[in-house]
Amino acid sequence: MNHIASPDPAVALRDQARAARIAARALAGSSDAQRLEALLAAARALRGAETAILSANAADLAGSKAKGSFLDRLRLDRARLSAMADGVAAVASLPDPLGRVLAEWDRPNGLRLRRVSVPIGVIGMIYESRPNVGADAGALCLRSGNAVLLRGGSESARTAVEIHAAMVAGLAEAGLPDAAIQIAPTTDRAYVAAMLGASGAIDLIIPRGGKSLVERVQAEARIPVLAHGDALNHSYVHQDADPAMARRLLVNAKMRRTGVCSATETLLIDAACADALLPGIVAELRALGCRCLGDARARAILPDLDPASTEDFHTEWLDSVLSIAVVDGIDAALAHIAAHGSTHTEAIITENADAAARFLNGVDAAVVMWNASTQFCDGGEFGFGAEIGIATGRLHARGPVGLEQLTSYRYEVIGTGQVRP
Amino acid sequence: MNHIASPDPAVALRDQARAARIAARALAGSSDAQRLEALLAAARALRGAETAILSANAADLAGSKAKGSFLDRLRLDRARLSAMADGVAAVASLPDPLGRVLAEWDRPNGLRLRRVSVPIGVIGMIYESRPNVGADAGALCLRSGNAVLLRGGSESARTAVEIHAAMVAGLAEAGLPDAAIQIAPTTDRAYVAAMLGASGAIDLIIPRGGKSLVERVQAEARIPVLAHGDALNHSYVHQDADPAMARRLLVNAKMRRTGVCSATETLLIDAACADALLPGIVAELRALGCRCLGDARARAILPDLDPASTEDFHTEWLDSVLSIAVVDGIDAALAHIAAHGSTHTEAIITENADAAARFLNGVDAAVVMWNASTQFCDGGEFGFGAEIGIATGRLHARGPVGLEQLTSYRYEVIGTGQVRP
Numbered sequence: 143m144n145h146i147a148s149p150d151p152a153v154a155l156r157d158q159a160r161a162a163r164i165a166a167r168a169l170a171g172s173s174d175a176q177r178l179e180a181l182l183a184a185a186r187a188l189r190g191a192e193t194a195i196l197s198a199n200a201a202d203l204a205g206s207k208a209k210g211s212f213l214d215r216l217r218l219d220r221a222r223l224s225a226m227a228d229g230v231a232a233v234a235s236l237p238d239p240l241g242r243v244l245a246e247w248d249r250p251n252g253l254r255l256r257r258v259s260v261p262i263g264v265i266g267m268i269y270e271s272r273p274n275v276g277a278d279a280g281a282l283c284l285r286s287g288n289a290v291l292l293r294g295g296s297e298s299a300r301t302a303v304e305i306h307a308a309m310v311a312g313l314a315e316a317g318l319p320d321a322a323i324q325i326a327p328t329t330d331r332a333y334v335a336a337m338l339g340a341s342g343a344i345d346l347i348i349p350r351g352g353k354s355l356v357e358r359v360q361a362e363a364r365i366p367v368l369a370h371g372d373a374l375n376h377s378y379v380h381q382d383a384d385p386a387m388a389r390r391l392l393v394n395a396k397m398r399r400t401g402v403c404s405a406t407e408t409l410l411i412d413a414a415c416a417d418a419l420l421p422g423i424v425a426e427l428r429a430l431g432c433r434c435l436g437d438a439r440a441r442a443i444l445p446d447l448d449p450a451s452t453e454d455f456h457t458e459w460l461d462s463v464l465s466i467a468v469v470d471g472i473d474a475a476l477a478h479i480a481a482h483g484s485t486h487t488e489a490i491i492t493e494n495a496d497a498a499a500r501f502l503n504g505v506d507a508a509v510v511m512w513n514a515s516t517q518f519c520d521g522g523e524f525g526f527g528a529e530i531g532i533a534t535g536r537l538h539a540r541g542p543v544g545l546e547q548l549t550s551y552r553y554e555v556i557g558t559g560q561v562r563p
Numbered sequence: 564m565n566h567i568a569s570p571d572p573a574v575a576l577r578d579q580a581r582a583a584r585i586a587a588r589a590l591a592g593s594s595d596a597q598r599l600e601a602l603l604a605a606a607r608a609l610r611g612a613e614t615a616i617l618s619a620n621a622a623d624l625a626g627s628k629a630k631g632s633f634l635d636r637l638r639l640d641r642a643r644l645s646a647m648a649d650g651v652a653a654v655a656s657l658p659d660p661l662g663r664v665l666a667e668w669d670r671p672n673g674l675r676l677r678r679v680s681v682p683i684g685v686i687g688m689i690y691e692s693r694p695n696v697g698a699d700a701g702a703l704c705l706r707s708g709n710a711v712l713l714r715g716g717s718e719s720a721r722t723a724v725e726i727h728a729a730m731v732a733g734l735a736e737a738g739l740p741d742a743a744i745q746i747a748p749t750t751d752r753a754y755v756a757a758m759l760g761a762s763g764a765i766d767l768i769i770p771r772g773g774k775s776l777v778e779r780v781q782a783e784a785r786i787p788v789l790a791h792g793d794a795l796n797h798s799y800v801h802q803d804a805d806p807a808m809a810r811r812l813l814v815n816a817k818m819r820r821t822g823v824c825s826a827t828e829t830l831l832i833d834a835a836c837a838d839a840l841l842p843g844i845v846a847e848l849r850a851l852g853c854r855c856l857g858d859a860r861a862r863a864i865l866p867d868l869d870p871a872s873t874e875d876f877h878t879e880w881l882d883s884v885l886s887i888a889v890v891d892g893i894d895a896a897l898a899h900i901a902a903h904g905s906t907h908t909e910a911i912i913t914e915n916a917d918a919a920a921r922f923l924n925g926v927d928a929a930v931v932m933w934n935a936s937t938q939f940c941d942g943g944e945f946g947f948g949a950e951i952g953i954a955t956g957r958l959h960a961r962g963p964v965g966l967e968q969l970t971s972y973r974y975e976v977i978g979t980g981q982v983r984p
Binding site: 170249262346361393398480502503504512514518523525535537538554556557561562 | 925933945
């Protein structure tokens with residue numbers, strides 16, 4: 143068991159991180175076959191522990207003072223647990239992210255150099271109520287050869303313990319060390335503070351949760367953080383857009399799911415086509431329950447739009463609300479995005495390849511799209527198979543973070559006795 | 564001029580970082596031809612400003628209370644200035660690091676995805692006395708499309724201002740914004756503190772200097788840092804090493820230059836060959852002025868070795884001193900390195916390919932070498948053309964940091980109207 147009886151969260155973290163470093167070395171030296179075996183065994187263990195996990199979850203739910211969507215995120219049932227186990231097994235179907243030769247070249251002195259993917263090391267995962275994060279993150283870290291310290295929310299603590307036990311059962315079956323996947327022995331926030339200060343002991347922190355969690359982690363961390371910040375995404379309808387495609391993409395980008403980070407929050411539309419296209423787009427969005435706010439030029443076309451303030455154009459709605467601005471061409475669209483965007487996902491809709499190229503090269507975002515719904519910004523949709531989150535920083539990884547982004551690299555230098563002059 | 568008259572270092576930094584962000588966008592949209600023109604013009608301007616730069620440097624030297632090696636690092640002469648200009652021009656001869664398609668694939672729904680290299684954005688460079696860092700870092704950041712804020716040491720402030728003026732002259736000649744390369748308007752340490760806290764305004768901090776500078780930056784920074792930590796490198800002579808090669812490599816790895824981070828600090832040698840090889844290696848090192856310390860087993864072979872304490876095996880000498888331990892094979896060598904190494908550069912010397920593979924895969928280091936001198940850990944020797952430093956962290960970049968490591972990436976998603984189900 144990884145449950146350390148220490149009363150001091152900082153001491154507990156220190157001891158767990160040391161054990162994780164040793165486990166990370168063992169994982170780095172393990173075969174992919176072993177890691178696959180552990181994943182499949184963990185998936186079986188999750189299914190086998192259905193009664194224990196659902197009972198623990200019922201106790202968590204009974205003990206929670208939360209309501210509504212928070213409780214829904216916390217709740218497991220047989221179908222969700224089965225999907226969780228499927229998710230763990232699915233990570234075993236992806237290609238091995240380790241040992242890939244990323245580059246290889248020879249030097250004039252005969253040295254051969256190779257850059258090869260290796261695990262990052264020890265990852266600290268800080269999350270909130272969703273119990274599946276423990277299984278997903280455990281599986282992705284395991285496959286990529288990283289040890290992980292899981293610190294979930296106190297509301298889902300009993301569920302997290304049972305899920306963790308199943309993951310550890312998988313490790314044991316494959317002969318891999320328990321300490322490769324550890325769970326915080328306390329919900330004391332001092333443990334989180336200790337994680338964030340564990341320079342040299344934890345290599346990377348990944349927070350998953352609401353804005354306040356992410357902001358606290360970014361403000362306090364003394365070690366690298368891969369985090370998801372704002373997602374104020376724009377879809378820009380260029381004057382050469384196909385009208386039917388523009389309408390279809392906008393409706394999907396805004397309304398497929400409104401609470402996700404890939405949703406479009408602002409529509410920019412060229413003045414040259416706004417008269418013709420805006421009424422139809424707004425009518426269809428409204429029919430689906432979307433509230434539309436417009437700037438003065440949009441309201442000149444559709445006077446019954448609610449007025450959009452400057453603040454509205456800075457607002458990530460995560461709801462059935464869309465801000466609309468009429469712009470004069472690509473440069474104006476780029477200027478609006480530079481002023482209001484969050485460098486997450488930005489899309490242009492046009493049949494004009496030159497315009498698309500100008501937009502793609504001119505916009506600063508982790509993901510730029512041409513004639514596609516912004517809702518495609520997702521590790522699964524990118525073909526990564528699974529994602530541990532989406533990163534909005536500019537270092538190490540941007541966009542969806544899958545197995546490949548959970549690796550680092552080393553250089554191998556192969557000589558025949560060369561000395562440096 | 565970028566010299567802001569503000570008395571408040573935090574305000575000055577804020578204003579410079581804002582200007583840098585705008586300049587970074589302009590750089591991201593510039594052509595490589597423009598960036599090349601700016602580099603070549605800056606190299607010419609450095610040569611043209613010889614009198615001004617050397618006078619400023621003479622004033623810095625006259626005003627400095629430092630001595631010895633510190634003064635030598637600060638000193639410029641015609642040859643060093645010419646080499647600096649050559650270095651700036653040489654960055655123009657490297658391949659364009661931007662717009663490289665790092666990966667490209669299609670999804671079953673017809674979406675085409677591309678991962679494309681882009682600039683990081685705004686880089687903060689904090690360095691000490693060497694005036695050439697301003698030119699080198701300015702050139703590398705410019706070529707990679709990043710704006711840079713340079714904050715050098717107070718002892719070289721006059722020199723830094725003149726070098727910066729030449730770099731800006733290059734920018735102006737190519738029609739690129741001044742603010743792409745800025746210099747701190749004050750040597751107040753509060754400016755550094757403001758840089759380290761400029762989350763969202765500066766994307767990456769690169770410290771170049773002594774251990775105390777790097778440690779301060781790592782402890783205080785709220786933004787990603789690419790830094791060089793310890794470099795306690797080992798060369799391991801395996802029992803199947805070629806004796807002449809082992810001697811040649813050890814002498815070079817330890818003594819070519821002793822003050823560099825690629826120097827070998829500890830020799831590990833298999834017991835099976837230590838009797839035969841150690842006396843010759845030590846004799847040659849001693850003839851070159853190297854002091855050799857040995858563990859008990861090494862001293863059993865060479866009783867006149869100074870005794871090496873546990874602390875000595877944790878010491879990065881950066882001097883003509885070598886710690887020596889006799890080990891029993893690869894696993895013992897790996898265990899010693901895991902306990903004492905700094906994950907920088909580790910080398911094995913052997914004719915046995917299986918042994919080499921076990922070592923390369925089993926050691927945790929940014930650079931692992933087989934039959935080569937550790938002194939090859941260098942951006943120039945790797946073929947990067949130039950380096951801004953060496954990174955010992957595990958995120959974003961490890962090992963020598965050249966143009967390629969100064970880039971981030973974005974995803975381009977090209978569709979034909981796909982919506983997400």
